[in-house]
Amino acid sequence: MKILGLDIGTTTVSAVVAEDGQVLESLTRDNDARLPGDKPWERLQDPNRILSIVIETAQELLGRFPEVRRIGLTGQMHGIVYLNSAGKPVSPLYTWQDARAEQTAPDGYTYAAELSRITGRPVAPGYGMATHYYNLKNGLVPYDAAALCTIHDYAAMVLSGLTRPVTDTSDAASFGIFDVERGRFDTGAMERAGIDPAILPALSTGSAMGQWNGREVYTAIGDNQASFLGAGGGPGTMLVNVGTGSQFSVYSRQYLRCDGLETRPFPGGGYLLVGASICGGRAYALLERFFRSVGQMLGHEPESAYDAMAALLEREGRPSDIPAVTPLFQGTREDPALRGKIEGLSTDNFTPLHLIWGVMEGMAAELRGMYGQYLASGGAPGRLLGSGNGLRKNPFLRRCFSSAFGQELTMSRCREEAAAGAAIFAGLEKEN
Secondary structure: OEEEEEEEOOOEEEEEEEEOOEEEEEEEEEOOOEEOOOOOOOOEEOHHHHHHHHHHHHHHHHHHOOOOOEEEEEEOOOOEEEEOOOOOEOOOEEOOOOOHHHOEOOOOOEHHHHHHHHHOOOOOOOOHHHHHHHHHHOOOOOOOOOEEEOHHHHHHHHHHOOOOOEEOHHHHHHHOOEEOOOOEEOHHHHHHOOOOHHHOOEEOOOOEEEEEOOEEEEOOEEHHHHHHHHOOOOOOEEEEEEOOOEEEEEEEOOOOOOOOOEEEEOOOOOEEEEEEEOOOOHHHHHHHHHHHHHHHHOOOOOOOOHHHHHHHHHHHOOOOOOOEEEOOOOOOOOOOOOOOEEEOOOOOOOOHHHHHHHHHHHHHHHHHHHHHHHHHOOOOOOEEEEEOHHHHOOHHHHHHHHHHHOOOEEEOOOOOHHHHHHHHHHOOOOOO
8 A cells, every 4th residue: 555654844845655664756845934033033934835835745746656545744843833713824833943932931930941830841942832831921822723733733634624633642742731641631730821721632543534635644743753663663773863953762662751851652552762952963064164164264165064074084084082072052952051062172182173073972972871861761772773864974973873872873774754654654554
């Protein structure tokens, strides 16, 4: 059975046609739906434009593969869009990068910290409930908002011909204030914070939601879980992903609490323990930007420094006395105020080569620390999988991860893991 999988990312919309777990064809288009914000910390996108890109992408692949029977969706977690009672967007998409909940509330806490304190559940900036809480407190919730959901919940709703969103627990948990162990929203905690639970989407039962052009449309799932599925993850595997951000993910059949990791519901059963670095792959991009700015200072205008960085790594190899780089240049979800640092600089190792290796090893060490927390909580080691362009395009970074984790890193064979994972999930239910 052929299945179409769609992934609505922050910068691209990707699609695959898969059969028996194998990707037959893929297609990626730019997500050009970004909207200007009134505040520098706003990160907004146009949900109607995103839906148009999704439909155009789906139609193109369905034209090539008319025998597709099912459609699965995934996309950028945590972000929210408000819908009216007819299922139409009445707000922009507030993406996971939106930092309104990092702003200081009247009591001196950030809005996210204030919400966490009131509810007793940790809610990070960028999470849907933190964004919604800020909007509530500042009169920004549209007067006709009847529901909120993720962008892929919205797309699945429209394709299914519904007017009220349905969400999988993998997405519901990404909003925050969700009881993962029991698989339900903590409505009592929400009410203590003045949040009306009626605005929440319904939780999915796991079956098809409806049909679009004769194909069954399945509930959307979170992109982290979808990527894990699409990369070949499952029991006994760990996944490190380096892209715009970076994540460490490991599957557990049983509910497990672990310091520094978030326990998320896994589609179809079980849990995914996830540690997320906000900066992640941006750390390497920031270093590239620094090198370009040095070139500009010296009268050069390089379009990119990546090739020069790769050539230096290839030519010189790994040096000794690498400085220790902590790449928390954008803080953490728990403490956005944290910043990166470089330690151990000397007259001998203050060079571009040493800094490149220091940043790469710092990126690997950050995720290795999450793995250490998992082991300390009773987790078992597993084989190491890699995904994301940050790892795929940089063999030296892969070497750093293999060294940090003490085992060989095997890259996923699928380049569109999230879209493939959405297709795999849509194929789990047996045909009638």
